[in-house]
Amino acid sequence: MQHSTPQTASAMVMSPELCGAAIITAVYVLLMCMRFVWIDCVHYQKVADMYEKDDQQRGRRPPPVPPGSLGLPYVGDTITYLIAVQNSDLRSYFDKKVESYGDIFKVSLFGRTTVFLDLIDGTDFLFRNEGQGELSLLPSHWSRSIRALMESSSLPFTEGPIHKVLKNHWQRNFFDVSAVSRRVQTIEELAVKHIREHWPGQSVEMASVLAHDAISLYTFDVVCELCLGVKDPALVQKLRLDIQVYAEGFYCLPLRFPGSGFYRACEAKKRLTRMLELVIVQRRHELLEGRAPPTHDFLCVLLSQRDETGLSSTDQEIAAQMLLMLFAGQKPTADTLTHMIELVAAHPNAYAKLLQEHAEIASVKKEAELLSKDDLCSMRYSWRVLQETLRLFPVSANLFREAATAFQYKGFTINKGWKVAASAARVRSEPEMFRDADSFDPSRFEDTDGGAPPYSHFPFGGGLRMCPGDELAKQVIFVFFHHLLKNAQWRPVEAEHKVAPSYTCVPSPSPAGSLFI
Ligand code: HEM
Numbered sequence: 001m002q003h004s005t006p007q008t009a010s011a012m013v014m015s016p017e018l019c020g021a022a023i024i025t026a027v028y029v030l031l032m033c034m035r036f037v038w039i040d041c042v043h044y045q046k047v048a049d050m051y052e053k054d055d056q057q058r059g060r061r062p063p064p065v066p067p068g069s070l071g072l073p074y075v076g077d078t079i080t081y082l083i084a085v086q087n088s089d090l091r092s093y094f095d096k097k098v099e100s101y102g103d104i105f106k107v108s109l110f111g112r113t114t115v116f117l118d119l120i121d122g123t124d125f126l127f128r129n130e131g132q133g134e135l136s137l138l139p140s141h142w143s144r145s146i147r148a149l150m151e152s153s154s155l156p157f158t159e160g161p162i163h164k165v166l167k168n169h170w171q172r173n174f175f176d177v178s179a180v181s182r183r184v185q186t187i188e189e190l191a192v193k194h195i196r197e198h199w200p201g202q203s204v205e206m207a208s209v210l211a212h213d214a215i216s217l218y219t220f221d222v223v224c225e226l227c228l229g230v231k232d233p234a235l236v237q238k239l240r241l242d243i244q245v246y247a248e249g250f251y252c253l254p255l256r257f258p259g260s261g262f263y264r265a266c267e268a269k270k271r272l273t274r275m276l277e278l279v280i281v282q283r284r285h286e287l288l289e290g291r292a293p294p295t296h297d298f299l300c301v302l303l304s305q306r307d308e309t310g311l312s313s314t315d316q317e318i319a320a321q322m323l324l325m326l327f328a329g330q331k332p333t334a335d336t337l338t339h340m341i342e343l344v345a346a347h348p349n350a351y352a353k354l355l356q357e358h359a360e361i362a363s364v365k366k367e368a369e370l371l372s373k374d375d376l377c378s379m380r381y382s383w384r385v386l387q388e389t390l391r392l393f394p395v396s397a398n399l400f401r402e403a404a405t406a407f408q409y410k411g412f413t414i415n416k417g418w419k420v421a422a423s424a425a426r427v428r429s430e431p432e433m434f435r436d437a438d439s440f441d442p443s444r445f446e447d448t449d450g451g452a453p454p455y456s457h458f459p460f461g462g463g464l465r466m467c468p469g470d471e472l473a474k475q476v477i478f479v480f481f482h483h484l485l486k487n488a489q490w491r492p493v494e495a496e497h498k499v500a501p502s503y504t505c506v507p508s509p510s511p512a513g514s515l516f517i
Pocket residue numbers: 155156157167324325328329330332333336390395396399400459460461462463464465466467468469470472473
């Protein structure tokens with residue numbers, strides 16, 4: 001066994017002076033190391049920047065990605081964004097981003113890197129480049145729930161030539177102005193019936209209506225009759241209830257267990273598909289037997305379509321398109337009409353001008369004479385009111401596409417798979433585009449009846465994906481307004497009145513509650 005000598009023990013105990021010197025030396029060495037690391041980093045960055053510039057000049061390396069913060073994995077900016085949507089305050093959200101990063105910036109939304117493009121040029125770019133050559137933007141579908149609930153054969157999921165052929169056929173035979181005008185009579189009969197049944201007339205003092213609910217019944221009846229050729233109230237009611245449950249599933253987590261919203265939506269989809277397939281089989285027979293013309297309703301248009309080999313779509317494919325129509329064709333129209341009724345009630349000048357426009361049209365009509373295509377074209381002030389309503393309450397606050405390949409835009413690289421967005425919510429409140437942007441002022445669309453600067457107002461989207469139902473929606477809204485103005489006066493019930501309806505769901509907002517008038 002060895003014992004330490006007294007000398008060894010005394011050598012291990014440092015004097016305070018020695019200890020102080022050791023600490024100072026250690027701190028000095030640490031600072032020097034940090035300095036070298038710092039200089040190294042800065043130097044490295046400078047050298048890297050130099051090489052990058054050089055590479056960029058020689059075309060070897062891509063330009064940088066747009067500035068912006070991606071935040072936490074998956075969550076990213078989603079919660080802040082959703083809160084802004086919920087509070088109808090996307091404007092502040094975008095103002096902060098633009099202040100920090102400039103006009104083009106990236107964020108992470110719903111787990112995906114998303115680049116918001118600059119106004120005007122960015123929107124132009126987005127609409128022009130879908131499916132074009134090498135630089136191709138694809139349609140963008142947010143959630144797994146939406147992908148699971150919709151079929152890949154449904155129009156928004158189709159791409160390239162298939163999408164083009166389908167949409168052209170639909171447009172020619174069902175959606176263009178003359179095709180829609182042929183259906184005005186049906187729309188008008190439904191509007192008159194609904195106003196009579198659900199809206200108390202001038203003779204009924206102080207009666208009140210839940211406007212959004214009543215309008216939703218009307219727009220759903222229109223879609224069922226024009227698209228499916230279905231009038232039976234019991235079947236319409238079943239379809240309406242199930243389509244609500246189905247569409248709610250879009251905003252649920254894709255968790256499929258009994259009781260979950262997503263599960264209920266899947267079950268509703270099964271029931272809807274069964275009901276639609278029965279209607280399809282029946283209509284196929286009617287077409288074969290010559291009892292229905294090929295353009296009688298949208299279902300006939302789909303059943304008569306043939307591909308280049310002469311084949312028609314399967315019943316499942318047609319059911320998927322009909323499912324799309326039942327919600328895409330109804331909800332945005334009902335929401336917009338409700339906003340319009342509320343805005344008009346809150347702005348007596350606009351109300352008076354509308355009354356005058358529609359009274360003039362009615363004054364030259366005989367008793368029970370229906371509205372003509374010319375009458376609808378002459379509703380110029382109504383069109384401005386509709387444009388202004390859609391500016392203040394766009395159905396899609398932002399339009400998204402997906403980069404099919406990496407590409408460069410205004411000196412930035414946008415990687416493959418990233419979302420690319422044009423923002424209606426941002427441009428609509430831009431003072432340079434719209435003076436006094438927060439106020440309701442239909443006269444701003446007076447100049448040319450489309451008086452907004454190009455690409456500043458795109459309520460029905462644009463490019464290949466533009467809404468095919470724009471003309472139909474306009475006529476459904478104008479015809480209803482005409483008869484509402486003729487038969488009723490309305491004002492909001494004070495206690496329930498909200499000048500700016502808040503939004504309840506994302507990404508397609510609807511008025512909170514049902515406007516009580
Ligand atoms: C006020 C009423 C409406 C508004 C504001 C509206 C708005 C829109 C918007 C913004 C888009 C996306 C466009 C894009 O991504 O560029 C869209 C797509 C679509 N809308 Fe509408 N819509 C309305 C009514 C209708 C109606 C009545 C129908 C059919 C009966 C309809 C059927 C569709 C379809 C099928 C698409 C997908 C188009 C595609 O993928 O190519 N919409 N709509």
